[in-house]
Amino acid sequence: MSRHASPVNDDNVKDTAASSDDVVAYMTSLGQAARAAGAAMRRHDTAAKNAALLAMARHLEVSRTSLLDANARDLARGRETGLDAAPLDRLALDDGRIDAMIEGLHQVAALPDPVGEIDGLRSRPSGIQVGQMRVPLGVIGIIYESRPNVTVEAASLCLKAGNACILRGGSEARESNAAIAACIDAGLREAGLPTSAVQVVATTDRAAVGCLIAMPEYVDVIIPRGGKSLIERISREARVPVIKHLDGVCHVYVDATADLDKAYAIAVNAKTQRYGTCNTMETLLLDAPVAAELLPRLAAAYAEHGVELRGCERTRSIVEGVVPAGEEDWAAEYLAPVLAIRVVDGIEDAMAHIERYGSHHTDAIVTENYGLARRFLAEVDSSSVMVNASTRFADGFEYGLGAEIGISTDKLHARGPVGLEGLTTRKYVVLGDGHVRG
Template identity: 75%
Template structure:
């Protein structure tokens, strides 16, 4: 198989389909989403049997247990996919909104219209449910999509793709509006991320290795975040009760998520008072602490934090703790080590809260709230394709709006420039 030629064909089909999707009505796109939900519901047997093949192959190829778990399409996961499609159908359509229409001195009327991006490439790893999630958000926002899932999920993804294709056609949209790459050849990824003429943006979903590779090699813009090295800073003017509650929640509510706190910063003025209380609660939750010298003066017996610890995204019950010289010390530490994902200050002091909000340059900055809130659903976006720590285009949780662009629209009445 000529992978390059195959990918160009997908690209051309997607580019053509994107025009049809972009001008389709909200009702038509919703109809395609709801039809796909029904088709998935009617195709549970086909989905299970395709998934069974992937699981068998995975076991034969020695895939580890965690990977097999992610690969499995349980009935509950199929329910979730179906529910997700219906939820996305019920969200407001971002496309076509016109804002800021004003008259200019020349007499023309100028505003901005929200428009789809065009063709979105999604590259992901083992979970087949991402196929439905990503495709539904891209379709709802008026885009065509090319999806490249993990090779271990190829049969499951193809079975899901068949439902999507039938759903699209039943609503009068081209089936090429959502295409799942049918080859497991890794060269397909290389082609997908270097076709700016056919693909407008790439959204990778997966581990840091995958995302780094894609960002390095792409010739197409990438919406991504690499790391979530999130900080909570407990200021000397913090309410200790709120500080304990938020710090413990930010670390322990879930360990494996990108918005989990990985480093706790404590103002030197209250370190001796609050660190023992924090240590007790973290000990109860089984969280290992690693501290700077000054932390270890208060909390004897914990391990020394090294340079690596300040940079670490543990995704595990481990927490780096550092005593800092007030707000400036906290902001300096964050400027140096943060991955610009999410940081929170705990304080009752108005001026310090305001400075933290202004001076910390992360995609989410919080006051007296757990970093775990950094999430598309919690922010009211209705859904989330990912979180961006880049500054251009989308930043923070990316929902439907992040999958769109804007264009200027101008109304005249024969106006000319003089």
């Protein structure tokens, strides 16, 4: 079926039983088409996938006017319906953002194709050879909010990893997403790939999300991108595995054995380089012997940046103007110029704090002691553990993944920044020559 077939009536969908039945039928048809496209994708090679990505980029380039027009209609409707400035900004496209989408497609096309790589092919005593081949997951459902550029990012990464995808963007971006979808569609056609390999959900009925996350027969994994409440709701209700990104309550622990200049640079950067990102430090843990020397220097730097400090009693006894920190501060993901500071007694105390209050996202130690560095790396149970580096490095691009579909705070499958590899799985391949089991 065509990905533009049977779109349910859009704006004026009512939450009635009849329209719900329509949504179920529509989402089922998308699921079936995606499953078929996913199977077909296993027959297409790297060259075809790259050709499609580059063709999509060309279609975005020549469609700038219609993209900006569609986006202007979304923005006008957003303003009418009283959207705040922040979501309006996320929704907005301009030439720079279209350039970035085009550049992103070129970058994904240039990435090595993970599909087909065989690891560890070894001969067994029985005579068979056994290895593991990297293969697409199959069908990926992505649920996101107002940013229309996610449509291009998600489509390109899923496609490069050999998957079919179903994309459900925010209703506020529906005209922008439809215009982008047309470019994606044209690119797929041009490269001879199945157009159902990328399907953009054409209804804004919220029941569509409920369907998408409950079709294990058609969808292999759901990746929600958005606020915590969206992700929590989807994780709770999904009947399909979810790769999710929850809190980033990140710590920097400065041990007594730290080089204090490095500690200063890292503690300032981890907090102030950006406030709203998940890998920003939210709690600074200072080993007692260095607190008195380091805290005043840091407090001055944070004051310059306008960072509010909330601290334990020992912190407050060293520097002035620190708000008393409570239990809720140790667990807080501020995403704002606010920092919790605690003076601790050594690495055990620091690791116990991280285990109790952290979110297992990204945690760093600053130390010159080899044994402590080794312990911290082994014992802190977070998706990224760092020695003498800013938590802000926890990012797919910084790690060299080339692109990032998100950061996983799950332990299974993909943990930490998720690139193309996280959109694949591995199956066993067995090569014999008439071998049978004895």
